[in-house]
Amino acid sequence: MATEPTAQQRNASLIKQFKAAYRQDDLVVLEGFHAVKHALRFGARILAVISDDPAQVERLGAALAPDTAGPILSQCVHVDPETFRLATRSPIGTRIVAVASKSRYSxxxxxxxxxxxxxxxxxxxxxxxxxxxxxxxxxxxxxxxxxxxxxxxxxxxxxxxxxxxxxxxxxxxxxxxxxxxxxxxxxxxxxxxxxxxxxxxxxxxxxxxxxxxxxxxxxxxxxxxxxxxxxxxxxxxxxxxxxxxxxxxxxxxxxxxx
Ligand SMILES: C[S@@+](CC[C@H](N)C(=O)[O-])C[C@H]1O[C@@H](n2cnc3c(N)ncnc32)[C@H](O)[C@@H]1O
CATH class of the missing domain: 3.40.1280.10 (SPOUT methyltransferase, trefoil knot domain)
Structure with missing residues (x-):
């Protein structure tokens, strides 16, 4: 029988996923609330979302983009600040990042x-x-x-x-x-x-x-x-x-x- 991953295992796998996405050709890391919001509005395929302060994300969503707040929060995994820091590349004031597939245009x-x-x-x-x-x-x-x-x-x-x-x-x-x-x-x-x-x-x-x-x-x-x-x-x-x-x-x- 498969066992649920522990919080530690889940965090380690999220860090790995985000670090890989920064390097991968077909993926992009969306840094910050506005990037996640627009990506979602314009049909991006979002694969993972993390935040170490979902209450702030909820406030931002309610104030600035109520149409996207629900979908963002429903996908968002609440992680501790250390996991957030290790998964990301630079300080992100709005405390949210996501991994998404790039759109392939011609x-x-x-x-x-x-x-x-x-x-x-x-x-x-x-x-x-x-x-x-x-x-x-x-x-x-x-x-x-x-x-x-x-x-x-x-x-x-x-x-x-x-x-x-x-x-x-x-x-x-x-x-x-x-x-x-x-x-x-x-x-x-x-x-x-x-x-x-x-x-x-x-x-x-x-x-x-x-x-x-x-x-x-x-x-x-x-x-x-x-x-x-x-x-x-x-x-x-x-x-x-x-x-x-x-x-x-x-x-x-x-x-x-x-
Ligand atoms: C920072 S500027 C490049 C400056 C460069 N030394 C030059 O003389 O073109 C970058 C680009 O912005 C556009 N640009 C900036 N100022 C412009 C102006 N006053 N008229 C037309 N294009 C301008 C041009 O396309 C230019 O190549």
Whole structure:
């Protein structure tokens, strides 16, 4: 007859599961209440949830997201603070983490929304920026986000924390290089036509450059146009995620002719 695992055995197995999920390609650790909440809302397959303070999770859920509080708490295992610390990577103020399967998106998933812009990030270095951009793209109902570069993982745990779990709300993919296809490619670059004076086709791929050096010559060479965000003289550039916000919310994204 199978015996119930002791609390110690259960904790050891949870620590093992979370540690493995931080390394595994198909899994992601959702750090914090907002990431768990959005993942659940947008259909993530959640495999395990732990908290060392479920009373706080309950308060947060009731105050900020009553639609998800019940489902989160019903899956949540109450663990002691030491187990929580050993299972996680960094301090988590909201005292909740979950393991979920990553969504596997393809270029076709992005192509389906032919009437909406796509955001392309060339070789982004700061995973917090990547997460912030995915959150913006989800809020603006963008067709998808493409991380362009050899070794970029847009599902990096820090990016998922930065997006507050909104990776599940729209296709997020990685491509080694951006291919020229039917969508116009618009380079968002400090040297370009001013955003306020330009109409950007709504089916564009809006490409943003890497934090330090901006867009590469190779990517600029395939852009149909370049658009700049006006700045006061002396200011070199905006932060990457801030630039994406300016274009998505402030740009004139006109309907395409297609
Ligand atoms: C931190 S900036 C890169 C700065 C880099 N030194 C340059 O000159 O492009 C990162 C990206 O944000 C976008 N960006 C930032 N400020 C911008 C502006 N004023 N106009 C257009 N794009 C901007 C661009 O896509 C840029 O490649």
């Amino acid at each position: 270029e076709q998933d992005i192509a389906r929304r032919a009437d909406r812009p796509v955001v392309g990030l060339e070789d982004p270095r700061n995973m917090g920026n990547v997460g912030a951009v995915i959150r913006l793209a989800a809020a603006c109902d963008i067709a998808g986000v493409i991380a362009i570069g050899e070794a970029i993982d847009p599902w990096h745990v820090t990016a998922v924390r930065g997006s507050a779990g909104l990776h599940y709300a729209l296709p997020v993919i990685q491509m080694k290089t951006l291919k020229r296809e039917d969508r116009p490619i618009v380079g968002i670059d400090p040297i370009g036509e001013q955003l306020w004076n330009t109409s950007i086709p709504a089916n564009s791929v809006l490409v943003f450059g890497t934090e330090r050096y901006g867009l590469s010559d190779a990517l600029l060479s395939i852009c149909d146009t370049r658009v700049s965000i006006p700045m006061r003289p002396g200011v070199s550039s905006l932060n990457l995620a801030t630039a994406v916000a300016a274009v998505l919310y402030g740009g004139n994204l006109a309907e395409s002719d297609r």
